[in-house]
Amino acid sequence: MVSRATGRLLAVLLIGALAAACGQGASGEGSGDAEPVKVGLLLPATGPIEPNGKGNRQGFEFYWSQVGNRAGGRSVEIVFEDDKGDPKVALTKARKLVESDEVDVVAGLVSSAAALAVTEYTKGNQVPLIVTQAATSGLTSEEAASPYISRVIGTFEDTMAPLTDWVAESSGAKRLVFMGSDYEAGYDAEKAVRAAAKARGAQVIKSIYPPLGTVDFAPYLTNVPADADGVIAFFGGTDAVRFIEQYADFGLKGKIPLYGHWALTVGPLLASMGDSAVGVTTVQEYFASIDTPANQKFVEAWRAEFGSEPNAWNEQGYVAAQVLAEALRATQGDTEPETLAKAIRDVRLDAPRGAIRFDEHGQVVQPLYIAEVEAKGGPTNVVVEELSK
Secondary structure, rough: OOHHHHHHHHHHHHHHHHHOOOOOOOOOOOOOOOOOEEEEEEOOOOOOHHHHHHHHHHHHHHHHHOOOEEEEEEEEEEEEOOOOOOOHHHHHHHHHHHHHHOOOEEEEEEEOOOOOOOHHHHHHHHHHEEEEEEEEOOOOOOOOOOOOOOEOOOOOOHHHHHHHHHHHHOOOOEEEEEOOOOOOHHHHHHHHHHHHHHHHHOOOEEOOOOOOOOOOOOHHHOOOOOOOOEEEEEEHHHHHHHHHHHHHOOOOOOOOOOOOOOOOOOOHHHHHHHHHOOOOOOEEEOOOOOHHHHHHHHHHHHHHHHHOOOOHHHHHHHHHHHOOOOOOHOOOOOOHHHHHHHHHHHHHHEEEOEEEEEEOEEEOOOOOEEEEEEEEOOEEEEEEEEOOO
16 A cells, blocks of 8 residues: 555656656746645634634735745645644544645644644654644654654743743742643643742742633632742633733732733733733743844734734744745755655744744744733733843
8 A cells, every 4th residue: 555655755756747748847936836735724713712723824824825825836725624722623634634635734733732632643644744833842852753743832841941040030039839721731831830940949839720711710819829929820812811810800910920921911812901911021932023124024014914913823823834835945846745844844034033943853943032011002012031042
């Protein structure tokens, strides 16, 4: 039986032979059209993390619209599937994309649990995968890494550990409390905070895990020790909005400093939080006010198209598409799985967030920023310090 990878290679060779026979080139963006590159985009379009998926999808599709849906001399066709943020649904949809739609590469994934389910399948079937938002270390750790997996978002070790270092160094905090959602991402974030605190001579004196979808945080906020030097948090979506609002309402704002992952104050959520968010300090991978030529160009194009500023979710999708396009240009449109996966891993580019590359495990190496929310006529993340990476 011919393997999927072998079948793809034979198809690419056949296309190349036909193109040569017809006198068509295969290297330029404007060369004669071969079979489209099929990209499976797997993101939540329904469910509690739908806004995250919507933002990633918008950014991914926007990039391709800017380049005429072409790269490496071939057109690009996107096949979208809603994974609902559910591991079982995500695996079923990934199988459909690979086995029925015969995509050349898969991009997306917001839920860490969904990503863990899908990556085992894509690794086994040698399908290149670009992860846009799932941050669990279980995808690109030394033990779990695969040459077919690359990720454009930082792990919790990449983000929460530097944040904890910064908190300990800048404030002298020794007694920290962790609060995070009760699932894989929350556990990963806590592990990173705890290890970094210990290395700095500090400690996590209490870890509190409200369930996803918590409406009333009061029973959990009651458990925050009054003598804590700071709370470091990871929540996303509506949970982040409720948590920030209730942290202030409960009287903790101004008494115990609040720090967190970028998901806590991502752009689309800040407007809903109002003054409750002012003073919250987070580690950020992207926000629209980053002052670089690449980001200025991105923001201007985004405003012209949508009439608003891009957010971190948008930029993640955009960068994933950028990376794939650069890889296709490098391979001159060759989508043989091993060749394309290596080309993805070799990409270096000046993204809106700054210069990025991938390490030997497929994890993005990127700049990070410490930001504090200021009022500015509306709550806004403002850079306090750029962390070298």
